[in-house]
Amino acid sequence: MTTPHHRGMTEQAAQASIDQACRMLRLPSIRAQFPDLAEAAARDQMSYLGFLAELLMAECDDRARRRSERRIKAVQFPRDKSLRAFDFDANPTSTPPPSTLATCEWVKKGQPLCLIGDSGTGKSHLLIALGTEAAMKGYRVRYTLATKLVNELVEAADEKALAKTVARYGRVDLLCIDELGYMELDRHGAELLFQVLTEREEKNSVAIASNESFSGWTRTFTDPRLCAAIVDRLTFAGNILETGTDSYRLAQTRARAEQVS
Numbered sequence: 001m002t003t004p005h006h007r008g009m010t011e012q013a014a015q016a017s018i019d020q021a022c023r024m025l026r027l028p029s030i031r032a033q034f035p036d037l038a039e040a041a042a043r044d045q046m047s048y049l050g051f052l053a054e055l056l057m058a059e060c061d062d063r064a065r066r067r068s069e070r071r072i073k074a075v076q077f078p079r080d081k082s083l084r085a086f087d088f089d090a091n092p093t094s095t096p097p098p099s100t101l102a103t104c105e106w107v108k109k110g111q112p113l114c115l116i117g118d119s120g121t122g123k124s125h126l127l128i129a130l131g132t133e134a135a136m137k138g139y140r141v142r143y144t145l146a147t148k149l150v151n152e153l154v155e156a157a158d159e160k161a162l163a164k165t166v167a168r169y170g171r172v173d174l175l176c177i178d179e180l181g182y183m184e185l186d187r188h189g190a191e192l193l194f195q196v197l198t199e200r201e202e203k204n205s206v207a208i209a210s211n212e213s214f215s216g217w218t219r220t221f222t223d224p225r226l227c228a229a230i231v232d233r234l235t236f237a238g239n240i241l242e243t244g245t246d247s248y249r250l251a252q253t254r255a256r257a258e259q260v261s
Contacts, residue, residue: 029062030055071135075143075176081128101239104134106205107174112234113207116214117243123209124178126243130207131176139173146180146193146208153192162192170199174207181212181220190221190230197233208234 009017015035022031034055041051100106106113113130115123128143135141144152149169156165169175175196185193200206212220214231221227 027059029059033058068136071138071141072132075131075135075141077128077131077143079128080132081125082132101130101241102133104130104137104139106239107134107137107139110200110203110205112205112236112238114234114238114240115207115209115243116240117211119211121243123211123241123243126241127176127178127207127209131174134174140171141174141176142169142172143176143178146177146185147183149177149196150185150189150193153196154189157188157192162195166195166199169196170204172204174205175200177206177208179211180208181210181217183220184222185220187223187226190223190226194226194230194233197230201233202237206234 018034019031022028022034037051037054037058040046041054046054101113115126117123131141131143153162153165156162197206210217214235217231218224218227221230
């Protein structure tokens with residue numbers, strides 16, 4: 001498609017001008033896609049308004065994708081996991097998250113979520129996947145291991161910075177706490193964790209993954225009254241998903257071993 005000289009600049013000059021303008025206005029997606037979109041617009045006999053809409057939507061879509069990627073990266077998940085990649089068929093004992101969990105309505109309402117199940121049943125996968133969904137939808141998400149969180153709180157208390165640290169964890173929309181129940185917490189550590197949960201209660205969501213059913217939490221939180229209070233904070237008006245006892249990770253490993261042999 002050529003532009004007649006008497007109508008203005010040559011096509012080459014127009015492309016150079018568009019490229020320069022996109023750099024100045026910081027429109028990388030339009031800059032990258034305008035030649036292809038212009039060719040498609042000419043081929044499809046698109047109107048000027050239609051072509052302009054295509055350009056602007058290309059930039060908007062890419063910006064939304066980049067924002068989403070930045071939010072997910074900021075959470076610092078230990079690995080990439082998605083709901084689509086979770087094999088519910090391979091782990092039939094797992095309860096698929098209700099559609100409300102995938103839409104993150106529970107995060108919007110500030111409700112807690114507990115994922116309970118044995119090792120290899122997919123609870124950490126679901127925790128990371130649901131945290132990723134929330135980040136993609138624009139919520140501020142933070143991920144941490146239970147022991148790491150407690151250690152950070154203990155250090156903050158020693159350095160007279162506890163209130164600041166608790167407030168920082170209180171601000172995010174969704175706090176994902178993984179591997180709760182893997183080791184015993186002393187009373188001081190449990191009390192500090194309780195402070196974070198209280199700060200977030202009925203305001204912002206907490207999602208936890210634990211290999212212990214609630215009845216076994218007294219091994220993690222040795223004070224019975226404190227244990228009951230923590231369970232109450234994590235279950236009141238919340239969602240509880242049990243991923244079962246059959247490790248599909250172990251089943252997959254065995255299946256691969258049998259294929260090799």
